[in-house]
Amino acid sequence: GIQVEQSPPDLILQEGANSTLRCNFSDSVNNLQWFHQNPWGQLINLFYIPSGTKQNGRLSATTVATERYSLLYISSSQTTDSGVYFCAVEDNDMRFGAGTRLTVKP
Amino acid sequence: EPEVTQTPSHQVTQMGQEVILRCVPISNHLYFYWYRQILGQKVEFLVSFYNNEISEKSEIFDDQFSVERPDGSNFTLKIRSTKLEDSAMYFCASMRLVNSPLHFGNGTRLTVT
Numbered sequence: 387g388i389q390v391e392q393s394p395p396d397l398i399l400q401e402g403a404n405s406t407l408r409c410n411f412s413d414s415v416n417n418l419q420w421f422h423q424n425p426w427g428q429l430i431n432l433f434y435i436p437s438g439t440k441q442n443g444r445l446s447a448t449t450v451a452t453e454r455y456s457l458l459y460i461s462s463s464q465t466t467d468s469g470v471y472f473c474a475v476e477d478n479d480m481r482f483g484a485g486t487r488l489t490v491k492p
Numbered sequence: 493e494p495e496v497t498q499t500p501s502h503q504v505t506q507m508g509q510e511v512i513l514r515c516v517p518i519s520n521h522l523y524f525y526w527y528r529q530i531l532g533q534k535v536e537f538l539v540s541f542y543n544n545e546i547s548e549k550s551e552i553f554d555d556q557f558s559v560e561r562p563d564g565s566n567f568t569l570k571i572r573s574t575k576l577e578d579s580a581m582y583f584c585a586s587m588r589l590v591n592s593p594l595h596f597g598n599g600t601r602l603t604v605t
Contacts, residue, residue: 417591427581429535429596436591472535479548480525480585480594482535 388413390483392473398489399463407458407486409473417476418449420458423485424469432458432471463490494518498584498597505574505604513569513600515584523587524567525594526559528552530580538582541567574604 389412399405411418420432433440433447435456440447444463449456460467470485497516505511517524526538539559540547546559556578558570567586571578581599 419594421596423535427601428598429583429585431593431595434591434593474535474594476591479537479540479550481537482527484534 388415388475388477388481390473390475390481392471392483392486394486395484396487396489398491401463401465401490401492403463403490404459404461405463405488407460407471407473407488409456409458409475409483411454411456411473411475413477414451414454415475415477417480418451418456419474419480420447420456421472421474421482422467422469423472429472460488463488465490465492496584496586496595496597498582498600500600501598502601503603505602507576507604508573510570510572511574511602513571513582513584513602515567515569515597516565517567517584517586518588518595519565521586521588521595523547523590524561525585525587526569527583527585527596528580529583529599535583538569571602574602576604578602579604 391410393408422430435447435449437451444461446459472485473483474480499514524541539549539553583599584597
């Protein structure tokens with residue numbers, strides 16, 4: 387099956403800093419999504435982005451399908467951005483990467 | 493905004509007992525899923541369901557597990573003869589169309605003692 391690799395595994399930022407999270411996948415996909423799991427365990431859909439670029443407030447995402455990677459940008463990070471960010475791709479079903487654990491310090 | 497709802501939020505059961513986890517997907521969604529997340533680990537796919545039948549299932553989803561859509565709204569996961577290693581957060585998710593955003597419920601934390 388398709389392999390999904392996320393980097394970095396852990397990231398610690400000071401409030402206000404910017405960051406880039408990466409998702410590499412091993413085969414072409416028609417469906418790629420980014421999720422945020424907050425400290426309470428809820429999984430929130432951030433982006434449905436099989437290709438191209440989308441922006442939602444301080445967050446944006448870019449998927450380059452031909453090169454099999456996606457990037458999630460977080461600008462002016464806030465403590466509420468803390469949690470785990472997952473990339474998931476469709477391989478008959480949605481398969482998740484191992485996630486990037488982000489900690490934003492005040 | 494419509495959301496996926498799961499009940500109960502937390503279930504404690506003894507090893508060997510059967511549990512049923514319940515989910516109400518978003519009403520106009522057609523694709524339904526169960527995922528599992530052992531504490532601190534990645535989100536693992538269990539099963540997908542479409543048109544009243546299982547579409548895909550993972551190697552985790554063995555004979556101990558079953559899913560059902562008993563009516564037009566509920567989607568259940570049954571775990572027979574629970575084991576200690578079944579302790580995890582179980583997430584239900586739904587999707588309107590095959591290539592559209594996946595929406596998760598808040599999960600049921602299952603503790604098997």
